[in-house]
Amino acid sequence: MTTVIEQTQEIYGIENWGVGYFDVNRKGNLIVRPSENDNRTADVKEIIEDLARRGIHSPVLLRFPQLVTAQVRKLQRAFRHSIREYEYGGSHMCVYPMKVNQQRAVVEEYLREGSRYDFGLEAGSKAELYAALAMEQASDSLLVLNGFKDEEFIELAFTGARAGKNVVIVIEKMSELDTVIRVALRYEADFEKGKMPMVGIRAKLYSKGSGRWEKSGGEAAKFGLTTTEILEVIRRLAEAERTDMLRLLHFHIGSQLTDIKRIKNAMKEVARVYAKIHQMKIPIDYLDVGGGMAVDYDGSKTASDSSANYSAQEFANDVIYTIKGVCDDENVPHPTIIQEAGRYLTAYHAMLVTNVQDEIDTVVEEHQPMEVGDDDPQVVIELADLRANVTAKNYREYYHDALEHRDELFTIFNLGLISLEDRAKGEVLFWDVCERANRYAQQAKYVAEEFGELQQLLRVKYLTNFSVFRSVPDHWALEQLFPIIPIHRLNKVPTELATLCDITCDSDGIVDKFIDLHDVKQVLELHPLIEGESYYLAFMLVGAYQEVMGNNHNLFGVPHEAHIHIDDDGYLIKKVIRGSTIGDAVKTAHYERGQLHDGFRKQVAARVSRGDLTEADAAALVEFYESRIDAYTYLAANNGQAGKETTGKEINARRATSKG
Secondary structure, eight states, X not given: OOOHHHHHHHHHTHHHHSXXXXXXXXXXXEXXXXXXXXXXXXXXXXXXXXXXXTTOOSSEEEEOHHHHXXXXXXXXXXXXXXXXXXXXXXXXXXXXXXXXXXXXXXHHHHHHHHGGGTOEEEEOSHHHHHHHHTXXXXXXXXXXXXXXXXXXXXXXXXXXXHTTOEEEEEEOSHHHHHHHHHHHHHTHHHHHTTOSOEEEEEBOOSOOOOSTTGGGSSTTOSSOBOXXXXXXXXXXXXXXXXXXXXXXXXXXXXXXXXXXXXXXXXXXXXXXXXXXXXXXXXXXXXXXXXXXXXXXXXXXXSSSTXXXXXXXXXXXXXXXXXXXXXXXXXXXXXXXXXXXXXHHHHGGGEEEEEEEEEEEOOSOOOOSOOOOOTTSOHHHHHHHHHXXXXXXXXXXXXXXXXXXXXXXXXXXXXXXXXXXXXXXXXXXXHHHHHHHHHXXXXXXXXOOHHHHHXXXXXXXXXXXXXXXXXXXXXXXXXXXXXXXXXXXXXXXXXXXXXXXXXXXXXXXXXXXXXXXXXSOBSSEEEOOOOTTSOOEEEEOSOOSSHHHHOOOGGGOOOOEEEEEEEETTXXXXXXXXXXXXXXXXXXXXXXXXXXXXXXXXXHHHHHXXXXXXXXXXXXXXXXXXXXXXXXXXXXXXXXXXXXXXXXXXEEOOOEEOOOO
């Protein structure tokens, strides 16, 4: 017999998208494991309660760095297995694209494990390169530089190479090559000592990717050199006697590649280009197959935009097998394969946990007992009769009648024939008929389309304490789906069908599309709110791109952040970083603390001088205003549980257990 917890696991699809990292314990709370099917667990509800006792309230981004480690190991195992199975002559390395998540804690955790396998970094801007040059990498790992570059960027790359990094400058346009050759001449002595950067070229392939970022590849792609330009790069390097610098061929056909067939086609094409370049006596030995390895956000294992129809092992098998086949056919050495799997490595490690602040009424509700008498307008009396007599046999007819009566109600109100109270009474009766008709419709064997639309209209709206634009911008901009799940009460069946509204003053600040194994759901099954109790939701798999793409809409700023380590005794909150205060947020728009305080004091002083305020009242106003500058930008919980914010940017943490 299926248990309630098994039912909720199926509703939220945990086993499909959680890949062994997430589960539900006997208390009905969401738990996290440090690796697939590990016996060690951390209870997310306990972590949130622990943080609340320290004055750190939701929303809070929970970071589980061990999941980055687990993903690095999974990726390395997959390629190691494929190399062994297909007797591939080259090796596999990874470079982490910092643009996916530049947070130091994430990069350091990746390097801590990845350095064991000579995994390195990829930077696409001067700022990312500047940070990467200070990071400790394995001696044989690479630092690959993508993106458009000016002379200062290239000078910084040479600085990194002279400091001992294995830097690869990927040529995106011909003028960059000219700058590289010119700067190389300035460091001729270092070149003889082997301290020069390597050069890579990005090929613009005919092959395209799949999913939302399909346009990243193909002949109209933003990046990449045409075949003619590739040949010109080789000619210019030969002319400058620098062909030994050309070591890497790179391509990229898009992020979140959903279809393995598209990947195989691109591998065939780029492997052929690599082979032809190698046959020109160019010492190229690295083949960078780019990023794009997808995360199965909805767990459907399909080629849908939020999924992928392949596993890590299938990806590795197809890459290794395809490249080996082309190289053997062309009789060239198997290259070292470089991969930029940023999304795959980091998406799982972070979740945003926040509270539902309140419920927004979606339809007119009756707030006090309502009586309908003979003195009421006829349209109101008829709506009351419909409400009293709707049944499983007549619900469709009565629903249609109610629609007609509502139109009549608004018409006669606009003509001034009924009062505002009469209109309010009619609206309540209309929605009562709709709710009762909908209940009967959903119990029927066949649900008419009109009742599907009505159900959407009647769905509950939960006001959720976060900003879509800050924390899940890809949902707003690209309709990317993220798993969303309560972190507790998962031992009870959810009975509400809800959509989520954020706290920004923007009508786009909603989440009304949710993951489903077979389709995209328009509502999410949630539990009814209980007065005086917090109800927490987790936005899962937000570790890739969401933090770096989030914006300052309404100046909400970054949420609190906590770094969690899981061990045999439960969990350890290793670090807490406070989110944006009001002062932090307004400063991003160039409002300075002193100017704001002076401006407010000036206005208050003017009221005192006019006799509108006493000195004591003015002082109290100023004190309150100035104290708010250190407050959290998000809402305080409406259940009275929010306490005073803990001060200090970072807070040391203690150990807590998470059994059950």
